[in-house]
Amino acid sequence: MAQLARRPFPEAEYQDRLRETQHRMEERGLDVLLVTDPANMYYLSGYDAYSFYVPQILIVTPDQQQPVWVGREQDLTCAVETTWLDRENIVLYSDDYVDSELHPMQLVADMVTDWGEASKTIGVEMDAYYLSARAYHELRNALPDATLEDTTKLVNEVRMVKSDREVEYHRQAARISERAMEVGIETIEPGVRECDAAAAVHEALYAGTEETGGEYPAIPPLMPSGEGTGSPHLTWTADEYERGEPVILELAGVVNRYHSPLTRTIFLGEPPEEARRASNVIVNGLDAALEAVEPGVTCEEVEMAWREEIAGTMVEKESRIGYSTGIGYPPSWVEKTASIRPGDETVLQPNMVFHMIPGVWFDDYGIEISESFLVTEDGAEVLADIPRELIVKE
Amino acid sequence: MAQLARRPFPEAEYQDRLRETQHRMEERGLDVLLVTDPANMYYLSGYDAYSFYVPQILIVTPDQQQPVWVGREQDLTCAVETTWLDRENIVLYSDDYVDSELHPMQLVADMVTDWGEASKTIGVEMDAYYLSARAYHELRNALPDATLEDTTKLVNEVRMVKSDREVEYHRQAARISERAMEVGIETIEPGVRECDAAAAVHEALYAGTEETGGEYPAIPPLMPSGEGTGSPHLTWTADEYERGEPVILELAGVVNRYHSPLTRTIFLGEPPEEARRASNVIVNGLDAALEAVEPGVTCEEVEMAWREEIAGTMVEKESRIGYSTGIGYPPSWVEKTASIRPGDETVLQPNMVFHMIPGVWFDDYGIEISESFLVTEDGAEVLADIPRELIVKE
Numbered sequence: 001m002a003q004l005a006r007r008p009f010p011e012a013e014y015q016d017r018l019r020e021t022q023h024r025m026e027e028r029g030l031d032v033l034l035v036t037d038p039a040n041m042y043y044l045s046g047y048d049a050y051s052f053y054v055p056q057i058l059i060v061t062p063d064q065q066q067p068v069w070v071g072r073e074q075d076l077t078c079a080v081e082t083t084w085l086d087r088e089n090i091v092l093y094s095d096d097y098v099d100s101e102l103h104p105m106q107l108v109a110d111m112v113t114d115w116g117e118a119s120k121t122i123g124v125e126m127d128a129y130y131l132s133a134r135a136y137h138e139l140r141n142a143l144p145d146a147t148l149e150d151t152t153k154l155v156n157e158v159r160m161v162k163s164d165r166e167v168e169y170h171r172q173a174a175r176i177s178e179r180a181m182e183v184g185i186e187t188i189e190p191g192v193r194e195c196d197a198a199a200a201v202h203e204a205l206y207a208g209t210e211e212t213g214g215e216y217p218a219i220p221p222l223m224p225s226g227e228g229t230g231s232p233h234l235t236w237t238a239d240e241y242e243r244g245e246p247v248i249l250e251l252a253g254v255v256n257r258y259h260s261p262l263t264r265t266i267f268l269g270e271p272p273e274e275a276r277r278a279s280n281v282i283v284n285g286l287d288a289a290l291e292a293v294e295p296g297v298t299c300e301e302v303e304m305a306w307r308e309e310i311a312g313t314m315v316e317k318e319s320r321i322g323y324s325t326g327i328g329y330p331p332s333w334v335e336k337t338a339s340i341r342p343g344d345e346t347v348l349q350p351n352m353v354f355h356m357i358p359g360v361w362f363d364d365y366g367i368e369i370s371e372s373f374l375v376t377e378d379g380a381e382v383l384a385d386i387p388r389e390l391i392v393k394e
Numbered sequence: 395m396a397q398l399a400r401r402p403f404p405e406a407e408y409q410d411r412l413r414e415t416q417h418r419m420e421e422r423g424l425d426v427l428l429v430t431d432p433a434n435m436y437y438l439s440g441y442d443a444y445s446f447y448v449p450q451i452l453i454v455t456p457d458q459q460q461p462v463w464v465g466r467e468q469d470l471t472c473a474v475e476t477t478w479l480d481r482e483n484i485v486l487y488s489d490d491y492v493d494s495e496l497h498p499m500q501l502v503a504d505m506v507t508d509w510g511e512a513s514k515t516i517g518v519e520m521d522a523y524y525l526s527a528r529a530y531h532e533l534r535n536a537l538p539d540a541t542l543e544d545t546t547k548l549v550n551e552v553r554m555v556k557s558d559r560e561v562e563y564h565r566q567a568a569r570i571s572e573r574a575m576e577v578g579i580e581t582i583e584p585g586v587r588e589c590d591a592a593a594a595v596h597e598a599l600y601a602g603t604e605e606t607g608g609e610y611p612a613i614p615p616l617m618p619s620g621e622g623t624g625s626p627h628l629t630w631t632a633d634e635y636e637r638g639e640p641v642i643l644e645l646a647g648v649v650n651r652y653h654s655p656l657t658r659t660i661f662l663g664e665p666p667e668e669a670r671r672a673s674n675v676i677v678n679g680l681d682a683a684l685e686a687v688e689p690g691v692t693c694e695e696v697e698m699a700w701r702e703e704i705a706g707t708m709v710e711k712e713s714r715i716g717y718s719t720g721i722g723y724p725p726s727w728v729e730k731t732a733s734i735r736p737g738d739e740t741v742l743q744p745n746m747v748f749h750m751i752p753g754v755w756f757d758d759y760g761i762e763i764s765e766s767f768l769v770t771e772d773g774a775e776v777l778a779d780i781p782r783e784l785i786v787k788e
Contacts, residue, residue: 049625049627049628049629050613050614050616050627050628050629050725051627052725053523053613053725053726053728074626074627075625075626075627076625077621077622077624077625078625078627078628081621081622081625081628094713095713095714095735096713098714099717099728099730099733124527126526126527126528126531127526127527127528127529128526129447129523129524129526130523130725131526131527132520132521132522132523132525132526132527133518133520133521133525133526133527133529133530134520134521134544134546135521135527136527136530137520150528152528193607194607195600195601195602195607195608195609196600196601196607198600198607199596199597199598199599199600199601199608200597202593202596202597202600203593203594203596203597204593205593206589206590206592206593206596206630207589207590207593208589208632212632213587213588213589213590213592213630213631213632214589214593215589215629215630216614216629219444219447220444220610222444227471227475228471228475230471231443231469231470231471231472231475232468232469233443233444233445233468233469233472234443234444234472234475235443235444235609235610236600236607236609237607238602238606238607319488319489319490320489320492323493330724330725331444331446331447331524331724332447334447334493336493339493341489
C-alpha cells in the first residue's frame with residue numbers, strides 16, 4: 001500500500017509555528033484561540049483534506065505542546081495521517097452533528113469549560129471562511145461569560161514570512177505554473193472549445209513536474225475570453241475561441257498547498273493598437289514596482305512605483321495591485337494580510353511572497369499580466385519565467 | 395468575440411423561482427431575505443463567477459420583480475452577463491471594502507434602511523458558506539432594530555424539486571461522470587503516479603462530451619489509495635500506485651453547476667476475500683435502497699431498506715448514506731436539506747436528485763460505491779451507467 005507520508009515539514013517547524021502563535025496570543029492576552037480557516041489549520045497542524053465543508057476547529061492554548069483538532073468521525077484517518085498531533089489531541093464528533101440541530105461548536109465550548117477557560121478571553125476568526133454566523137452564535141451561547149475577540153488575521157500574520165522550506169515549495173509550484181501556462185498558450189486557438197483548453201491546462205497543473213505532482217488550486221484557472229475578459233472571475237464555457245479575441249489565463253501551480261499564481265493575456269490574431277499600448281504600460285508598471293521591492297520598503301511604496309510609472313498613460317490607477325499569498329484552500333489563495341495598495345504600510349521582509357496583478361479594462365475587453373515574487377535581500381525574485389508581455393498568436 | 399450566453403434558463407424559470415421564494419418568505423413573515431450561499435444566489439439570479447471569496451449578497455423582498463445583487467465593482471461584467479437582472483438591480487462596492495475595516499454589509503444595511511425596512515424582519519443564512527460571523531455582526535450593528543431570522547435552508551428547500559430543464563443538466567453531467575470514471579479506471583495502474591491519474595480524470599471532467607463542456611466541481615475528485623482509502627476526503631499524492639491496493643474514486647461531472655456525483659472502488663490486483671464480500675453487501679444494500687425509492691416514500695424509509703438488506707452482514711450501519719444534491723460551488727455539492735438517514739421524514743417527490751454513498755471501512759482500507767439518482771413516478775432513475783461493483787484490475 002502507498003505510504004501516507006503527507007507531512008511536508010518536520011515536527012520542529014510545526015512547533016516553531018505554534019510557539020510564534022502562542023507568543024502573539026500572550027501579547028494580546030488570549031487564553032484560547034479557535035482556528036477555523038483551513039489554511040491556518042494546515043499551517044499549525046498539517047491537517048490536509050477536502051473536509052472543510054463541515055465544521056472543523058483547531059484549539060490553541062498558550063502553554064500546550066500541541067494544538068487540539070476537532071473534526072468529524074469519518075475524517076479520523078485524515079487527521080492521524082496528515083497532522084503531527086498525538087491521537088489524544090484529535091477529538092471527533094459523530095454524523096449526528098452534520099447538517100443538524102446539534103453543532104460541533106457546542107463540543108468545543110464543553111471542552112473549553114472543562115479546561116476552566118469558560119470565562120476567559122477567546123480568540124475567534126470572525127471573518128474567516130468556514131466559520132459561519134451560526135457557529136459563532138453556538139459558541140457565544142454556550143460560553144456566555146467568555147470574552148470573544150476577533151483574531152481573523154492572527155495566524156495569517158504569522159504565515160507571512162516563509163521558511164526556506166516553504167519558499168522551496170513556492171519555487172516548485174512556479175515550475176508547474178510555467179508548464180500549465182505554456183500548455184495554455186499552446187492550446188488556446190481559434191476553433192478550440194474553451195473547455196478543451198481548460199482540460200489541457202488542468203492536465204498540466206496536476207501532472208506537475210517529474211519532481212513534484214500538482215494539487216488542486218484554491219481557485220480554478222480563470223480563463224475569460226472576448227468580452228468576458230472584462231470579468232476577471234469567469235472560468236470557461238463550451239464555446240469555441242474566435243480569431244480576434246483576447247483570452248486571459250490566470251492560474252496557480254500548487255505544491256504542498258503553496259500557490260504561485262501567474263497571469264498572461266493571449267490575443268488570437270493581431271491585437272488593436274490600444275491593446276498593445278496598454279500591455280506595454282502594464283509591463284512597464286510591473287517592472288517598476290518589482291524594481292522598488294526590497295526589505296524595509298512598504299507595500300504602499302511599491303504601489304507608488306507602479307502609479308508613478310503609469311502616470312499620464314491610458315491606464316487608470318488601480319486601488320490594489322497585489323497581495324501576499326501562500327497556503328490556499330478554496331475559495332482563495334489570498335493571505336488577507338498585506339495588500340499592495342495606498343495606505344498599506346506593511347514593511348517588506350525577506351521570504352515574503354506576493355502576487356502582483358494589475359489589469360486594465362476597456363469597454364469590451366480587459367488585459368491582465370501578473371507575477372508572483374519572493375522578497376529577498378537583493379530585491380524581488382520573480383518566481384515564474386514566462387515572457388512578461390502580451391502573448392500574440394497569429 | 396465569443397458570445398457571453400451563460401444563462402442556462404429562460405427568464406420565466408428564474409421568475410418562477412423568485413415567486414416561490416417570495417411565497418415562502420410571506421409564509422414566514424419575512425420582509426427581506428439576504429442570500430449569500432453562492433448556490434442559492436446562482437439559482438435565483440444566475441450569477442456565476444469565482445468571486446465568492448469576497449462578500450456578495452442577493453437581496454430579495456416579497457413584492458419586487460427582480461432581486462438586487464450586491465458585489466464588487468470589478469465583477470460588474472460577470473453580473474451583467476450571467477444574471478437576468480437589470481443594471482439598476484446590480485449594486486457595486488469599491489475595493490476599499492475588500493479585506494478592510496469597511497464591510498459591504500454596511501452598504502446592504504443602508505439600502506435596507508433607505509427602503510424603510512430597518513426595523514422589519516430580515517432573513518439571514520446563518521449557516522451558509524461565505525456568510526462570516528463578521529458579516530453577520532456588521533449587519534446586526536447597522537440594523538439594531540431589525541429582527542434577524544435564520545433562513546439557512548429557505549432557498550435550499552425551493553431548490554430540492556428540479557425542473558425538467560435542471561434534470562436534463564443532471565443527465566448531461568452524468569454523461570461526463572461516466573466518461574471521467576472510465577478514464578480513471580483505465581488510468582489507475584500500478585506504477586502510475588496518483589497525480590498523473592488525477593490529471594487524466596480532470597482532463598475528462600472538463601473536456602466533457604461533444605454536447606456539453608465540463609465545469610469545475612464543488613469538490614475535486616477524491617481519490618485516496620491504499621491505507622488512505624480509510625480517509626474519504628483525501629485527494630491525491632505524487633506517489634505511484636502499488637499492486638495490491640484499493641483506490642477510491644469519487645467525482646462529479648458538472649453542467650451549468652448541476653452535479654451528478656459517482657463513486658467506485660478499484661482494486662489493483664486480486665482483492666482480499668473480505669473486500670469482495672463487503673462490496674457485494676454494499677451493492678445489494680444500494681440495490682435495495684434504490685428499489686425502495688418512489689414518490690411518497692420518506693428518506694428514512696429508503697435508509698431502512700438499506701439497513702434491512704445489510705442486517706447480519708459484516709457491514710455496520712451508517713448513520714447517513716446519502717443526501718440531496720444539485721447546484722454546487724466549493725466547498726460542497728450537498729444541498730443541506732434531506733439526508734437519507736434515520737429520522738429524516740422528507741417525502742420523496744418526482745424530480746428530486748440524491749447522491750447515495752454508503753461505504754465500509756476496515757482497519758487499513760475502505761470501500762465506497764455510490765450512485766446519483768433521480769426520483770421519478772416509476773421509482774429511482776440511476777443517472778450514470780457504470781457497472782455497480784468492485785472494479786478489479788488484474
